[in-house]
Amino acid sequence: MKLSTRGRYGLKAMFDLALNYGEGPISLTSIAERQAISVNYLEQLISPLRKALLVESVRGAQGGYMLAKAPAEITVGVILTTLEGPLAPTDCVVIDGDEDICDHSNYCVTKVIYEKIYESITSVVNSISLQHMIDDYKVNQESQIISSICECK
Amino acid sequence: MKLSTRGRYGLKAMFDLALNYGEGPISLTSIAERQAISVNYLEQLISPLRKALLVESVRGAQGGYMLAKAPAEITVGVILTTLEGPLAPTDCVVIDGDEDICDHSNYCVTKVIYEKIYESITSVVNSISLQHMIDDYKVNQESQIISSICECK
DNA sequence: TGATTTCTTAGTAAATAACTAGGGATTAAA
């Protein structure tokens, strides 16, 4: 039930872009440095985020990436699902009716549990935006608490 | 963010034992047959459940396993965490202060998100007992809906 | 023109998941 580095690194990178929102394109090299992630790997993560229209890119020298929308319009949920796929504990709660994995799709005692888990995760991540993270970050900076983003691998 | 077969198979096996609660020891062979799981693999899953005092075993011929407590006293949460470890999206929300992974343990914008996810999952699984599953199962059987447990791999 | 950057794909090493296999210990029943 762990998130992979794709989701975690991707979220860090998006938060980094959110902190620099409105300041033109930010290069992956600088994000990678600040967030301690390999540039090559980060390139692979930003690609689906761009295709999902969450970031825009500017090619060439002095190019880089920027959020495609305001931080308030981008949720943690959309970032994580773009990078990790549905945040579901099993495949059966996600795949739709026709192509169902399981014969007991109409009713299954364990499936209802997995659906509840899925809903609760979705509800949490969809309720948090990048703007919430920024606000949170700044409040804690002001109150002298060392406010940062983790270096966890 | 997927559960592994350990958790899913283990939950199926425990539900099977719950349906047979009070009827003496149930052999792993019969559980494995009903739930379509390899006996050898199931043995590896039942072992931690026994060590966690969730099931009791009777050795020898006509032996088997039975729940160590009433189905109402055993939650889905304790079963899943016994088999999967903490249902947390990252290690950093679980490991305690001293041996912290991350320098920014005192405050981290992403960690608070992972903590919220962790809490919401925990809250769901801890609120559902095997008895709830049995009740659910029986209600649906009575109302002629094919009520079963999934065969999902 | 050259430096800087995005973009894309292929490959790879390590870790994890999902078992398989086999043998010892225990006990009920024949």
Next chain:
DNA sequence: TTTAATCCCTAGTTATTTACTAAGAAATCA
């Protein structure tokens, strides 16, 4: 007292996934 059925334990194996590394093409600014 033997046999069959069961739990119990550990080691090994295979397949999949993760987490990158590598390298080069395309675009653009100075």
